Structures are given as structure tokens and as C-alpha cells.
Amino acid sequence: xxxxxxxxxxxxxxxxxxxxxxxxxxxxxxxxxxxxxxxxxxxxxxxxxxxxxxxxxxxxxxxxxxxxxxxxxxxxxxxxxxxxxxxxxxxxxxxxxxxxxxxxxxxxxxxxxxxxxxxxxxxxxxxxxxxxxxxxxxxxxxxxxxxxxxxxxxxxxxxxxxxxxxxxxxxxxxxxxxxxxxxxxxxxxxxxxxxxxxxxxxxxxxxxxxxxxxxxxxxxxxxxxxxxxxxxxxxxxxxxxxxxxxxxxxxxxxxxxxxxxxxxxxxxxxxxxxxxxxxxxxxxxxxxxxxxxxxxxxxxxxxxxxxxxxxxxxxxxxxxxxxxxxxxxxxxxxxxxxxxxxxxxxxxxxxxxxxxxxxxxxxxxxx
Amino acid sequence: xxxxxxxxxxxxxxxxxxxxxxxxxxxxxxxxxxxxxxxxxxxxxxxxxxxxxxxxxxxxxxxxxxxxxxxxxxxxxxxxxxxxxxxxxxxxxxxxxxxxxxxxxxxxxxxxxxxxxxxxxxxxxxxxxxxxxxxxxxxxxxxxxxxxxxxxxxxxxxxxxxxxxxxxxxxxxxxxxxxxxxxxxxxxxxxxxxxxxxxxxxxxxxxxxxxxxxxxxxxxxxxxxxxxxxxxxxxxxxxxxxxxxxxxxxxxxxxxxxxxxxxxxxxxxxxxxxxxxxxxxxxxxxxxxxxxxxxxxxxxxxxxxxxxxxxxxxxxxxxxxxx
Numbered sequence: 001x002x003x004x005x006x007x008x009x010x011x012x013x014x015x016x017x018x019x020x021x022x023x024x025x026x027x028x029x030x031x032x033x034x035x036x037x038x039x040x041x042x043x044x045x046x047x048x049x050x051x052x053x054x055x056x057x058x059x060x061x062x063x064x065x066x067x068x069x070x071x072x073x074x075x076x077x078x079x080x081x082x083x084x085x086x087x088x089x090x091x092x093x094x095x096x097x098x099x100x101x102x103x104x105x106x107x108x109x110x111x112x113x114x115x116x117x118x119x120x121x122x123x124x125x126x127x128x129x130x131x132x133x134x135x136x137x138x139x140x141x142x143x144x145x146x147x148x149x150x151x152x153x154x155x156x157x158x159x160x161x162x163x164x165x166x167x168x169x170x171x172x173x174x175x176x177x178x179x180x181x182x183x184x185x186x187x188x189x190x191x192x193x194x195x196x197x198x199x200x201x202x203x204x205x206x207x208x209x210x211x212x213x214x215x216x217x218x219x220x221x222x223x224x225x226x227x228x229x230x231x232x233x234x235x236x237x238x239x240x241x242x243x244x245x246x247x248x249x250x251x252x253x254x255x256x257x258x259x260x261x262x263x264x265x266x267x268x269x270x271x272x273x274x275x276x277x278x279x280x281x282x283x284x285x286x287x288x289x290x291x292x293x294x295x296x297x298x299x300x301x302x303x304x305x306x307x308x309x310x311x312x313x314x315x316x317x318x319x320x321x322x323x324x325x326x327x328x329x330x331x332x333x334x335x336x337x338x339x340x341x342x343x344x345x346x347x348x349x350x351x352x353x354x355x356x357x358x359x360x361x362x363x364x365x366x367x
Numbered sequence: 368x369x370x371x372x373x374x375x376x377x378x379x380x381x382x383x384x385x386x387x388x389x390x391x392x393x394x395x396x397x398x399x400x401x402x403x404x405x406x407x408x409x410x411x412x413x414x415x416x417x418x419x420x421x422x423x424x425x426x427x428x429x430x431x432x433x434x435x436x437x438x439x440x441x442x443x444x445x446x447x448x449x450x451x452x453x454x455x456x457x458x459x460x461x462x463x464x465x466x467x468x469x470x471x472x473x474x475x476x477x478x479x480x481x482x483x484x485x486x487x488x489x490x491x492x493x494x495x496x497x498x499x500x501x502x503x504x505x506x507x508x509x510x511x512x513x514x515x516x517x518x519x520x521x522x523x524x525x526x527x528x529x530x531x532x533x534x535x536x537x538x539x540x541x542x543x544x545x546x547x548x549x550x551x552x553x554x555x556x557x558x559x560x561x562x563x564x565x566x567x568x569x570x571x572x573x574x575x576x577x578x579x580x581x582x583x584x585x586x587x588x589x590x591x592x593x594x595x596x597x598x599x600x601x602x603x604x605x606x607x608x609x610x611x612x613x614x615x616x617x618x619x620x621x622x623x624x625x626x627x628x629x630x631x632x633x634x635x636x637x638x639x640x641x642x643x644x645x646x647x648x649x650x651x652x653x654x655x656x657x658x659x660x661x662x663x664x665x666x667x668x669x670x671x672x673x674x675x676x677x678x679x680x681x682x683x684x685x686x687x688x689x690x
Contacts, residue, residue: 081687081688081690082687082690085631085687085690086620086621086622088620088621089620090607090608090616090620091608139687146684168575168597168598170597170598170603170606170607170617170621171607172597173596173597173620173621173622173623174595174596174597174621174622174623174628174631174633175631175633175686175687175690176597177575177576177579177596177597178633178683178686178687180552180555180576180579180583181555181558181559181579181583181683182683182684182686184552184555184556184559184583185559185680185683185684187556188556188559188560188680207576208575208576208597210548210549210552211536211547211548211549211551211552211555211576211579211580212551212552212555212576213552214548214552215546215548215549215552215553216552216553216556228548229543229548230536230538230542230543230547230548230551230576231536231538231539231542231543231547235538235602236538236539236540236543239538239539240539240540242540244540245540248540248543249543257544257545257546258546259546259549
């Protein structure tokens with residue numbers, strides 16, 4: 001594009017420059033099918049690959065813009081924290097890495113907090129950005145999450161969190177770990193104030209983030225195919241040295257295992273969040289609704305599951321929808337589970353019940 | 368030589384000079400039984416030398432050496448503390464959902480006359496018990512049991528003593544399948560909501576979320592040579608450098624020792640260990656631990672449940688704000 005810059009007049013050039021991030025690569029490859037998609041088309045489609053429905057990762061700014069009415073939101077400022085508490089270096093100085101991440105993402109740290117309206121309802125939201133040092137949880141990110149939660153308490157608004165994180169920020173050591181209890185206190189404040197806390201788990205949500213605020217929501221929504229776990233697949237594979245079951249630790253797997261309420265396509269996400277938040281905000285504890293008024297059937301009276309309308313027989317369990325491929329959890333056959341696999345090797349053990357109580361420990365010393 | 372060392376004690380690699388000196392002392396003792404002044408004089412000298420070397424080594428342990436001390440197989444574990452400090456200990460089992468996880472043990476008993484709830488990671492002390500306790504690496508059942516026991520304590524007004532000693536929560540298929548992350552998050556949540564005092568003591572390794580789950584306490588005490596980390600040095604090295612052999616670098620860089628953590632305000636009290644580490648004088652370290660726990664508990668004697676919870680919240684929210 002260099003020759004354009006040289007030819008085009010300054011005014012037009014500044015117009016070009018204000019456009020958010022012109023990507024180096026105008027074409028994006030679908031990680032699943034290898035299909036090539038024009039970046040503009042991808043952006044217009046909320047970073048969902050049109051053909052395969054693969055959900056690409058999304059920046060915090062784009063997330064929030066997609067959530068709030070007309071894409072309008074106001075950033076909530078977060079108090080500054082110590083930048084490099086441990087004076088850490090791993091090849092490079094941590095402080096330099098931070099600087100690079102800030103420039104690349106135009107963010108202060110991995111979590112962006114904002115407030116605004118969602119279908120007219122005032123909400124506070126935070127989005128975690130994987131581009132910022134893998135969305136890792138450090139002091140600044142922890143402070144942002146806590147600030148967002150307290151802001152919601154102050155505004156008596158629901159809090160929506162988009163989680164995306166590789167886990168703890170190693171470069172902040174123990175101070176990173178301490179964000180687990182700190183953010184949990186924020187969750188407790190929301191709970192005490194009886195305000196809805198809705199977590200959207202996006203790809204990937206792992207480690208200390210999953211093991212604290214991301215798993216403590218009132219409602220857990222996941223995007224299709226997102227990796228959601230405590231210990232990552234690589235770590236587990238190294239520990240137990242066994243093939244992991246297909247679809248392991250993906251959204252659909254978590255849905256089938258009772259860890260999340262629904263898996264929602266990104267195009268349905270905003271509408272689902274709006275519906276859930278507004279219903280939770282209009283319960284008995286905040287009497288507003290008129291019981292005598294006939295129900296307004298926004299969806300033609302059909303029940304919803306996983307952001308889609310479903311018919312009555314499927315309402316029983318959101319996890320069991322036949323029509324939506326996205327909702328089907330990857331099947332895990334019995335022999336792929338680690339207890340039984342071990343049983344077969346250890347012929348001397350007959351009683352399945354006793355073994356399942358203390359599985360896998362033999363593998364631990366190899367760790 | 369090797370054999371004698373093992374029967375005496377397990378020496379860590381940086382303790383080699385001490386091991387040699389102590390080995391020589393033992394050798395001289397066995398051959399020179401009552402054989403005049405010369406040998407006993409020599410023995411005394413050597414003993415003195417060994418002791419000086421021990422004091423010297425342990426006064427300036429590097430973070431990596433502390434990691435090794437914290438993992439020493441003969442270091443007293445959770446049940447050793449319970450045996451010495453808790454009378455009428457009555458263990459309790461099960462999470463009431465799925466199973467019993469012996470990596471986290473717990474129960475009620477009397478601590479200096481007062482009924483308390485004790486929970487803690489147990490690593491085991493021989494091959495059989497290590498397997499039974501899964502090397503102190505808990506699964507969701509363990510954390511859910513901890514929640515159950517903490518809620519029980521809260522209901523009946525028993526203070527909770529939590530002994531932390533784990534390399535981390537267990538990374539396995541079953542653990543993930545049953546919601547390891549959620550179990551840890553709920554356990555942390557439970558810790559922070561208690562109306563009774565919760566005193567945590569890091570007695571060995573405080574490993575990551577697996578430790579936080581039962582260590583989000585009013586007071587966090589830590590043994591002098593214990594470590595408390597966001598990830599084990601090996602795991603951190605494999606994340607940062609994709610090479611777990613760089614564990615020493617990670618340990619050095621990450622600020623994992625009790626002394627560093629006190630400076631950062633993460634822990635409240637350091638409990639001194641005997642010269643040469645807790646494993647060289649178990650009785651002494653356990654007694655010191657008991658005193659420190661008693662002192663911490665006494666600080667909450669006249670507090671209401673609301674004040675106790677408030678203190679915990681403020682403690683954690685303030686963390687790092689003055690760095």
C-alpha cells in the first residue's frame with residue numbers, strides 16, 4: 001500500500017489511517033476447513049467464518065462494540081497498578097513485552113471494562129483480549145475485573161464478562177495468583193447486591209481465570225468450540241500420557257458435563273444476553289412487572305435453548321438438541337475415560353467401584 | 368557410603384558437603400568406640416564443621432534450593448501436624464456428590480482445647496500412602512469436600528485451620544470432566560465468605576490454584592523454607608521458555624520464597640524452621656507452627672462473623688495496591 005500513501009493527499013490519507021487496523025493479511029484462513037475468507041467479510045460476520053461457522057477470536061473493543069446498543073459504550077477507567085512487581089525478565093524484560101502489547105492492541109491491559117446500554121438496559125461489561133499477552137490474568141487485569149464488578153454494584157446493573165485467557169500471567173508470579181481471590185471477592189459483592197453476573201466463555205478460557213471468576217457466574221454461556229479448561233490439553237497429555245478424547249474440554253463437552261448452561265452462536269449472543277439479563281433484573285426482588293398484563297410474546301411464545309427457539313419437547317434439557325449440531329457434545333466412549341482404560345491394564349483389580357475412587361495416581365510420579 | 372547416607376537421611380544434592388562430613392563422623396564413631404582422646408577430639412571437630420556448614424547453607428538457600436527443601440520426602444506433612452497438634456481428631460470424608468479424595472484430608476478436633484476444623488493437602492509418606500493421597504494433588508472431589516467441611520465449620524462456629532502442601536490440582540481427564548476449575552473457584556469462594564476465622568499455613572509447597580482453593584484466608588502463615596507459586600517452577604519454565612529444564616531460572620525469577628512473599632504482602636507471618644530444615648527436627652517445627660496458629664487465631668477472638676469476613680475481603684483487595 002506504500003504507493004497509495006505516496007500518491008494520496010494528506011486529507012484522504014488521514015481518512016485511511018483512522019480506519020481501525022488494516023490487517024497485514026487481507027485474507028484469513030479458516031483453521032478448521034482451510035477456506036480463505038476476505039477480512040472485511042469476516043469482520044462483518046462478527047469474526048465467524050461464513051462457511052464453517054468457526055468462531056475466530058475477537059478483540060475486546062470489537063466484543064464490546066458488538067454488545068452495546070449501536071456499538072456505543074463508555075470505558076470505565078481502572079486504577080493503575082504496579083507495572084512490573086517482580087522486575088521479571090524471561091529473555092526480554094517484562095516491561096518491554098507490556099509496552100509492545102499495549103501498542104499492538106491499543107489496550108491498557110488484557111481486560112477492557114465498559115458501560116452502556118443493551119437493548120435499553122444499563123449494563124456493565126468487561127472483555128478479555130487474548131491478543132494482550134494471551135489474555136493472561138495479572139494485577140492490571142484483575143483490578144479491571146474487580147473494578148467492573150464494583151461499578152456494576154454501584155450502578156445496580158448486571159455484569160457481563162467475556163472471558164478469554166491463557167491463564168495466569170507468569171511474569172507477575174504470585175501477584176497474578178492473588179487475582180483469583182481478589183476477583184472472587186468482586187463476584188461476592190455482585191451476589192450480595194443480587195445483581196446478575198453472566199459469563200461468556202470464549203476461546204480459550206483456561207487456568208486461573210477458569211478456576212476463579214469465569215466459573216462463578218449466575219449463568220454460563222459458551223461460544224461454540226471454545227477451549228474451556230483448568231489444565232490445558234498439553235499438560236494433561238504430558239501427565240497421563242494417553243490420547244485425549246475428541247472434543248475434550250470444548251464448549252459442547254462442558255455443556256454435556258453440566259458446567260455451562262448453553263452454547264450460543266455468536267450471532268445469537270447479544271440477543272441471548274439481553275433476554276437473560278432483562279429477565280433476571282425483573283424478578284420478584286425488584287418488583288416492576290405487572291402480573292395482570294398478558295405476557296408479551298417476543299418470540300411467538302416459543303421457548304429458547306442455546307439462543308435459538310426450540311420446541312416444547314426439547315425444553316427439558318438444553319444440552320440435548322437434535323437439530324443444532326453445535327449443541328451435540330462430542331461423545332466420549334467408555335474406553336476413552338481414564339479410569340476404565342487403566343482397569344483393563346490392571347487385570348488384578350476386579351471391583352470397578354473401588355478403583356474409580358482413586359484413579360490415575362500411579363501416573364503422577366512421572367510428572 | 369551411599370547406603371549409610373540413605374539410612375541416616377535423604378540428602379539433597381546441594382547438601383553433599385554436609386552429607387560427607389556427617390558420614391565421616393558416623394564412620395569415626397563406629398570404628399573408634401572408646402578409643403582414646405584423639406578420635407573423639409577429631410569427631411567433635413568434624414561435628415562442629417558439619418554443623419557450621421549446615422547453618423551456613425541453610426542461611427542462604429536459593430529459591431531453587433528452597434523448592435527442593437519444601438519437597439523433601441521427609442519433611443513433615445499435613446497428617447504429622449494433625450497428629451501432634453490436634454486432639455480427638457475425627458477425620459471426615461466425601462464430597463457427597465461423587466467420591467472421597469484423600470489428597471485433601473479434613474476433620475474436626477481440638478486445637479489447644481478448642482474445637483476446630485482442620486483441612487489440608489496430604490502428600491503421603493511412603494509409596495503406598497503417596498498413591499492413596501495422589502501425591503497431594505486434589506481432584507474436584509477434594510475441593511468439594513473442603514467446601515462441605517468449611518461450611519460445616521461455619522455453621523457451628525468452628526475456626527478453620529488449613530494446611531497447604533500441594534504441587535497443584537491434579538491435571539487429569541476425570542478431574543477436568545468433573546469440573547476441576549469450578550471446584551477450585553467454589554472452594555476459594557467459600558473460603559472468602561466464611562464468618563469464622565480461617566488460618567492457612569503453607570507447610571511445604573503452595574502450588575497455584577490448587578493451593579488458593581483452601582488458602583484464601585484471614586491470615587496466611589508460611590514456613591521459612593516453604594514456597595508459594597503461581598505455577599510450579601517446572602510448569603512456569605515450560606510456559607515461558609517451552610523448556611521445563613529452565614525451572615531454576617523460573618524459581619529464581621518468580622519470587623516464591625516466604626521472605627519475598629512477606630515483602631510483597633502476600634503472607635502475614637514466617638514461621639522459623641530448625642537449622643537444616645523442618646525435616647531435621649519435626650517436633651520443633653510442628654510446635655512452632657502450633658504457637659503461630661494459636662497467636663493468629665487469638666487475634667480474631669472478639670470479632671463478629673461480619674468483621675471476620677470483612678477483614679478477609681479487605682486483606683485481599685488491598686493486596687498489591689501499595690507496590
